[in-house]
Amino acid sequence: MAKVEVKELLEAGVHFGHLTRKWNPNMAPYIYMERNGIHIINLYKTAAKIEETSEALAKIAASGKKILFVATKKQAKDIVAEKAGAVNQPYITERWPGGMLTNFVTIRKAVKKMAAIDRMKKDGTFNSLSKKERLQVDRLRAKLEKNLGSISDMTRLPGAIFVVDILREHIAIKEAQKLNIPIFAMVDTNSDPREVDYLIPANDDASKSVDKILSIVTSAIADGLNERKAERAEKEAKSQKSEAKAAPAKKAPEATQEEE
Incomplete structure (x- = not known):
């Protein structure tokens, strides 16, 4: 895993916190x-936390579990969709669907509804509907795609959220x-770090800062996925080798005894 350069974090504006009057005292460490009424984040601590977080995320990815990314704010949603999508991880960038995790069964039903509409279009059932019904189905499909399209492959609860x-x-x-x-998160100076398991103290408002942090953590996830792929390939190769060894050698047919 590549070492995090403090200079790069500085250039991305990761160090800019919120106004001092909006701070959360639990972020003091x-x-x-403080500069011009704004808190400045200690980037050496940010770099250490990024490395700790990246290591943990790589392990989760290597175990085969999904990491759900959540960012609905304007300056972060496109970055999250791009970075999470690149490593094949689910993400929510529109409004958070209530019960997304606690009522996952219902969410899965909505995703299956989307798949059912797609099947209707493939098998011709959709064309047999009236014009009004087709319009209603299309609207429903578009709504489901917007809110849940990015988690359609998430068949079970995620191993973590970012x-x-x-x-x-x-x-x-x-x-x-x-x-x-x-819970993994970018935590700004106005938030309570005790709410999460792994925090990255960082500016969560600037797109350059979000882009920088997301690039590093998704790169770590990619490393974890590659590690899993390599391990599976190695296991498969070993399995084939042991099967080949276990296969009995073909015996020459025994000569039949002539009757006396």
Whole structure:
């Protein structure tokens, strides 16, 4: 895993916190100083936390579990969709569907409804509907795609969630806490770090900062996925080798005894 360069974090503006009057005192250990009424985050501590977080995320990815990314704020949603999508991880960038985790069975039913509509279009059933019904079905499909399309491959609860802005995504945080799902997050100076299991003290408002952090953590996830792929290939090769050894050698047919 590549070492995190503090200089790169500085250039991305990761160090800019919120106004001092909006701070959460629990973030004090991660604040370096105050400048012009704004808290400045200690980037050396950020770098250490990024490395700790990346290592944990790589292990989860290597175990075969999914990591659900959550970011509905304007400056983060496109970045999250791009970065999470690149490593084949689910993400929520529109409104958080209530019960997404705590009522996962219902969410899965909605995803299956989307798949059922797709089947209707393939087998011709859709064309047999009236014009009004087709319009209604199309609208439903578009709505489901917008809200749940990015999690259509998530067939079970995620192994972890990664959140940008824990204040904004407080419902997602509460649901994950209820189910003991590990929470990873970018935490700004106005938030409570005790809400999450793995925090990255960082500016969660600037797109450059979000992009930088997401690039690093998704790269770690990609490493974990590659490790899993290599392990599976190795196991398969060993299995084939042992099967080949276990296969009995073909015996020459025994000569039949001539009757006396």
